[in-house]
Amino acid sequence: MELNRRAFCAGMAGVAGMALARPALAAPDVLSARKASVQLAPEGYPATQVWSYDGTIPGPLIRVPQGGRVTRQLVNELDVPTSIHWHGIRIDNAMDGVAGLTQEPAAPGETFDYDFAVPDAGTYWYHAHTNSMEQVARGLSGVLIVDEATPPDVDRDEVLMLDDWLLDPETGLFAEPFDHPMMMSHGGRTGNLIGVNGQYAYAMQAETGERLRLRLINAANARIFGLKLEGMTGWTVALDGMPLDAPEPVRDEIVLSPAQRVDLIVDVTASDGPAGLLMSLDGDSWEALVEIGVTGARPRRNAAPAPLPANPNTALPDLSNARRFDMVMEGGAMAGMDSATYQGEQMDFRALIEKGQFWALSGQAGLFDTPFASLKRGEVARVTLTNRTAFPHAMHLHGMHFREVRADGTMGPLRDTILSVPDAPLDIAFAADNPGKWLFHCHMLAHAASGMNTWIEVA
Template sequence: MKSYPDHKGNRISRRDLLQRGASAGALSLLPAGLRAATEARVPLTARNASFQLAPSGYAATGIWGYDGGAPGPEIRVAQGGRVSRRLVNELPQGTSVHWHGIRIDNAMDGVAGLTQQSVAPGDTFDYDFVVPDAGTYWYHSHDRSWEQVARGLHGALIVEEAEAPDVDREEVLILDDWLLNPETAQIDDSFDHPMAMSHAGRIGNYVTTNARFDFSRPVRRHERLRLRLINASNARIFSLQLNGLTGWTVALDAMPLPAPVPVEQDLVLGPAQRVDLIVDITAEDGETAYLLRRGGDNRPVSQAAFPVSGSASRARRAPPAPLPPNPRMSAPDLATARRLRLVMAGGAMGRMDSALLGGERIGFRQLAASGRFWAFNEMAEMTQEPLGDLSLGELVRLQIVNDTVFPHAMHLHGMHFRQVRADGAASPMRDTLLVAAGETREIAFIADNPGDWLFHCHMLSHAASGMMTWVRVT
């Protein structure tokens, strides 16, 4: 078993480290007045439930949901506030909760097998952490996530700015797809199917917004809305358009842009990515405005409808102001950055002949028989050693080479990054980057959060079949 030095130089096991970080160690940092409050955390119960997912006339769908809902309960907190939840596992298998995008304490990151033990059926785990950054986040299972997220284990986590933008109201829109049996409306249980593992991932046949196929909200002409869009699907890439709406992108993956950017072309949202929009309703009274997605035949179909009735004002407002920046958003000087490289290989129609699995190099056919179709740097499983062993505060440039014929949504836990552009311009901060087939991208980040942090493809079937690694910050 791995061991780590504590603050006195003594060696302790990972298990002891996790137990300290998740219990007494975390509580000892709290002011006395807050300790009692954390002892009575709000339960977040992962359990079986029946949910009317398909249209009326179909049977209710059996899902796994937080508190039995789809999506799970929205968690909303002010910037700088605390999230305290007690995960209660009523599922037939182990689970955990990852708080996606939050620059969080490592012991609270929720990655079973890396930052905590899996929470066994009937057991509980206490999550308690401060949210330093405002923005749109989400939470989801991170144990057998390719199955558990597909069954419904996810929800929105919203961190509100101290100074709210000038909007009339906001809508949190969780975009998802479900793979349902068209006869029974039950979730297809072929989670480990080689086609999903080796191709584009598990793509659903039933697309929803907030678990509804016909999502609709009434609006007024010239009303101004904030739309918080979250792609919670296992693998679907959403290509979105505005119709009857004039909009601006104001944040990506929770990080505010320096200035609002007008939406003039399709918005591409990969798995796990988020975008915050401010939109004005420009459709006429009696018409319907739409958030559209490109369907399988590339024709636009409704993702969310906004029927217009009445008017909020005679004229539109001036363009919106930018959101207030989060802490630690300055663009780094890359001159002294440490360079790392990650090569993605494998998948159907790929060129990977062999890779390492269990310490042995084996051929692709044997890898496929073991359920491993992908590799990072010729490793078809989670490595014992990190991709990078980094010092706290170290600046990193990571080149990502996609030597496959499929796109991959690469997610770094615990830290945000910027894409390094050829022209040297500073790109927006993100926590998930969509890397197209055959593409090479480079990201830069400051290793400013200590711990062991997962870096993986958020096409969840890809992660399960080889596309996972990690970095250590000490």
């Protein structure tokens, strides 16, 4: 039996009227990584045994003012080591949470104290970064919001964390093994159940004319979401936490790859018709991912929203003396590679597969002792990403944001994760302004686990 949205339709009558849980507005001083039982699937299906922060999916919402500090103690109640990465934050390197690169993971029964400043307002998230492919898939993630000193003129601020889970419909358990060769060598671990804020059927209420800020976060292991608005007019105001220079009207499909975020400001225009956030099923058909029940009306704002205040130190990098690097992505099914270096030894593709390494970045499979690039603080790097595989890759840089350098020489908005598609080279550039060892990897987490991991050193 396939566990998907259509399979649940028959049981949705009772679910539609249920009160749906929202992330809490306050977080404890302790984040406990532990096992819990959560009803991810609709009632009538078994509950799922998850790994979670404080027993909820997603974990507690952490909300702090810009310029404030996040202070949390990770308490590991699991029977495996774990650590927390604070995704998108320009953070002190020792707090980045990458096991084996910036810290040793917290062993079972141990703790690790995270304490860092948050310089940038925006939408961020946190997730496990020890055996991420499995631990994130089992539920170890949550939302981190850094509030602007002057918030935008909206009636409500809504967080929508999109995710999927690969479950056995008979038992409610996660399908295993997590390192299935088919998933590792193809598009990654894609779930058969899709939800928002830990709920299969997510609904909210709004009034005609209401202006909402929607913070969309893709927490899925591999799924690329194609989204569009229904019964709403919207503007994109920030990407990956970083404000755009000016709001951009939403006219087309919103593509959100794993780990990316988008902040929208939307006006509800529907009066008696449907409203919500739709997701693409197959490129031609759409289905409601978030349903908005429209009741009542209020005066509508006539003007487009103002830009969000800019974050500090976000000037365009000077490309005139940028150091150039080439990052070639190879491997996977239907493409493969002749050979790559793994743990200091040159191996052919068959030998790499036997080691569980299906992918390589610039001829290297897995994390090496030497960095992909060594940069002096303040240097500008320009990296050409060339995707020679048959699959897209969501490339994520820790500790810094970058900009795409377009063919005409102009630069795109700041991002920390960018989608690279086959046979479409793209250039990114960034100022190496944050010292430390920073991971650079594919956020299709099965790809990272099987080769697509490297790092950049800034000294």
